[in-house]
Amino acid sequence: MINSTPKTIFSSAAGRVNLIGEHTDYNGGFVLPIGIPQRTSVRLTPQNSRQVRIKSLNMKVDDGHFEYELGKERATKHWADYIQGVTAILAKEGFLLQGFDAEIQSDVPMGSGLSSSAALEVSLMRALREAFNLKLDDVSLARLGQKVENDFVGARVGIMDQMAASLADQEAALFLDTRNFVYERVALPKGCELLVINSGVSHQNAHGAPGANYNTRRSECESACAQLKIHELRDLGLEDLPKLDTLPEVIKRRARHVITENARVLAAVEIMKEAKPGAVEKLGKLFYESHVSQRDDYTVSVPEIDLLVELAIKDADVFGARLTGGGFGGSIVVLTKEGKAEAVGQRILQAYKLQGNKSHPTVLVP
Ligand code: ADP
Ligand code: MG
Secondary structure (H helix, E strand, C coil): CCCCCCCCEEEEEEEEEECCCCCCHHHCCEECEEEEEEEEEEEEEECCCCEEEEEECCCCHHHCEEEEECCCCCCCCCCCHHHHHHHHHHHHCCCCCCCEEEEEEECCCCCCCCCHHHHHHHHHHHHHHHHCCCCCCHHHHHHHHHHHHHHHHCCCCCCHHHHHHHHCCCCCEEEEECCCCEEEEECCCCCEEEEEEECCCCCCCCCCCCCCCHHHHHHHHHHHHHHHCCCCHHHCCHHHHHHHHHCCHHHHHHHHHHHHHHHHHHHHHHHHHHCCCCHHHHHHHHHHHHHHHHHHCCCCCCHHHHHHHHHHHHCCCEEEEEEECCCCCCEEEEEEECCCHHHHHHHHHHHHHHCCCCCCCEEEEC
16 A cells, blocks of 8 residues: 655755766776765655655756656656656555655756766655655665656666665765676775765767767677677686777777776775775876776866866875766876865866866865
8 A cells, every 4th residue: 555644744855976987887897986075855745645746956947847747757858757767666666655835955966977867866766765655775776866867857767876875874885796787895905095086078978969978878889799709808817808809999998998907906805904004195006097997998087077087196195086977077086194174175276277177177075
C-alpha cells in the first residue's frame, strides 16, 4: 500500500569534486571523488493525487516551475527533465509513487563539473524514498540516478557522480571501481588540502556543442573498443599501449587518456594509503599529468581552465592542479600545502584577472 502521510520531508545531497580518474567511469575504470560542502536540498510534500509540482529556486522565476502528471513524463530539454526522469525511471522499476510538491534549492553551481545533476537526482530520490517507503539502498539509488541521465535526459554519463552523491562525504575520497561497484574510503595524506576553483565557463552534459561534448567522447571510446575487439578500455593496462598504434590518431589519443588515467588513479590511491614522506608531491604530480592528458589526448579542456591550472602550478604552495569533472569548462581542483588553500585561491584569481580574461572564476572550496 502507498504511504500517503502528508508530512513534509527534507533531504539533501552533496556535490563532489573528482580528485583524479576523469572519463574513466563509462569505460569500466577507477575514480576518486570526494564530497564538497555545497549541497542540493529538497523539501517535498506528498499529495493525494498523481500530480507533481516542482519549483527550483535556482532558476529564473518564469522558468522555475514545472507541473506534470505521473505516468505522462516527457523529456523537453528542460531542467525538469531530471525530475521527470526520476519519477519515470522509478515507476519503470516497479516503485509506487504518488504526486508531490517539491521545492529545490542548491548551492552546487550548475554545469561546473561539480555534479549538480547527480546532487539533484540523489536528493530527490532520498526524499521520495522516505515519502513513499521505497526499498532502495544507496548503491541502487545511485544506479537509478545514472539511468535517469542515460535513458531519460539523454546524457550518457558514467556512474561516478551518482555514487559520489549517494555515498561520498567530505572526510575521505571514495575510491570506486566502476566495473563492479566496489568502493573504499581513502583519506588525503597529511600536509595538504584541496582548493576548487570554478572557471565560470559552464558546460551541459546533456546538450553540449556538436563534436565537442561528453557524448561524443563516449562514442569515441566505444569506437576504440570495437576496433580493438575488447569489451571496455578498462580491459587494457599500460603494457597494452603499443596496441593503440593500429587506431586512427584521434581514437588512439582518447584511448590513451583512459588507459593512463586509470593507472594514475591506482597510483594515487597507493600513494594516499602508504602516506609516506613525499606523498603530497607525488600526488600533485599525478594531478598535473592527468590535466595534460585531458588537455592533449582527450581534448576536454578550454583555454580558461588551462590558464587557471598553469597559474596554480606556478604557485610555491601548490603540489598540483587539474581540470575536474566532464570538462568543456567547469572547475579545477588544486592540491595545496595545508592551511594555504584560501590564500592560493585568491592569488590565482588575481593573476587570472590580470590576464584580462572574460570569465569570472570563483573559489568554491575551502
Ligand atoms: P553538472 O552535473 O556538472 O553540474 P550537468 O550538465 O550534468 O552539469 O547538469 C546540469 C543541469 O542539471 C542543469 O543545466 C539543470 O538542468 C540541472 N540542475 C542541476 N541542479 C539544478 C537545480 N538546483 N535546479 C534546477 N535544475 C538543476
Ligand atoms: Mg552532471
